[in-house]
Amino acid sequence: MTSPTTTLEKADPNDLNSLYKYLRVCDVADALDGIGYFNLTLMSPEVRPLWEGMKFWGHAATMRCVPANKPMWKLDTTEDIVDAHRIWFERHGHRKLPDDLAPGHVIVMDSGGGPEVGFWGSENTMAAVGAGAVGIVSDGNCRDTGEVILQRTPVAVRERGRTIIPGRIEVVEVQGTISCGGVQVRPGDMVGCDDDGVIVVPAEVAHEVATHARAILLADMYKRRKHYDALGMQPDSTVDVDAVLAYYDGI
Template structure:
């Protein structure tokens, strides 16, 4: 199968260099493995490692940002039978008019990552191609759930950065309810708090507690640069031109003021 190149672009963030007041910018070039190495280095062994089955829906996805959290539970109220095509199309609106859902604040800083605790609910495509894209347009750089996502072919074609445990088919009404926002949650076997730094790439997902996020970023940057320089020497010996993964100068320029 030919991979469709991602087309969705997150809103342009107003940063040209790392800014210690915006934790996500400290992680711009970092890989999940750099961050995990740094957490090991400060004694945070096996902390922040989400389960392997919570993974990006498409290859090449990469993002880091401060967590905005949403907690869900299985619904104990059934969806009623709909009697017209118009109502079937409007099922979500009708459900939420009767049972309003908790929502994330509208004033979240651009560059955040939405992290959702699905509450161990049934198969339900809480995140689909439209609402996930709208979340990115609203300033998120990624979405992580230990539940399901649907419309996954469109999510990949759009390049919408969604990390999920499963691919699903069903819709929300009668199956799952969002009950709390911006609260401590569990996602993929890991504690996540609002403002923690969360990142994902092809190797998986890591959560960095906010209180050590600056320290971890400092160590992880050194790990990354050491690896880039070593790989650049291998490239040179092979006569291979450099690429973004060996562009040491770009990384050093980004972190020049921190």
């Protein structure tokens, strides 16, 4: 049987991203329940992936925003209107995430409850992925969503937006503790997303949770594989137990 898991790649016990690679959000939620973290790190169901089939896990890199308290001024030329972001940032500044973030991070943004604003869009999300992000999560908005979906850029947000940043929202802090989707997120926490939504795993329990969640996943795969066989269904990667066991062998 051919599936994405039938490769020679192996999980690395020292690499959390690899330990979470095949876990589902629901497996991790069950594992967190099992150690007493009931509902503490489940993001609001309103924070959703923009397209079906999206899945990512990675260490959080955080951004905190607040609504702007000053307006954007009228621009007089087409050139300036096209360049509005640069003009705004040059006057008021713009905090950015560090350039040296390790590949495999998930950008998580607290929008600060601001107005509709497409802070994330088709271009800057691609730039973030190019810089090593495996996902972007925000309790705010994303614009250009048709293009984001076409690109298969991994973005989970609360709402779709239409407007741009100047005069609406400002980044005031990066790499601090934030709130997103009703839960606390710190740099280094594990953040995951799939069709069921978004979850955060506190860094101090991330290895333990990965162990429990892996057992939960495999138990479910065994049961589902029996149903596939009984119903005469063609097996797929979601019931390829042998491949998943091989990936985690020795962990």
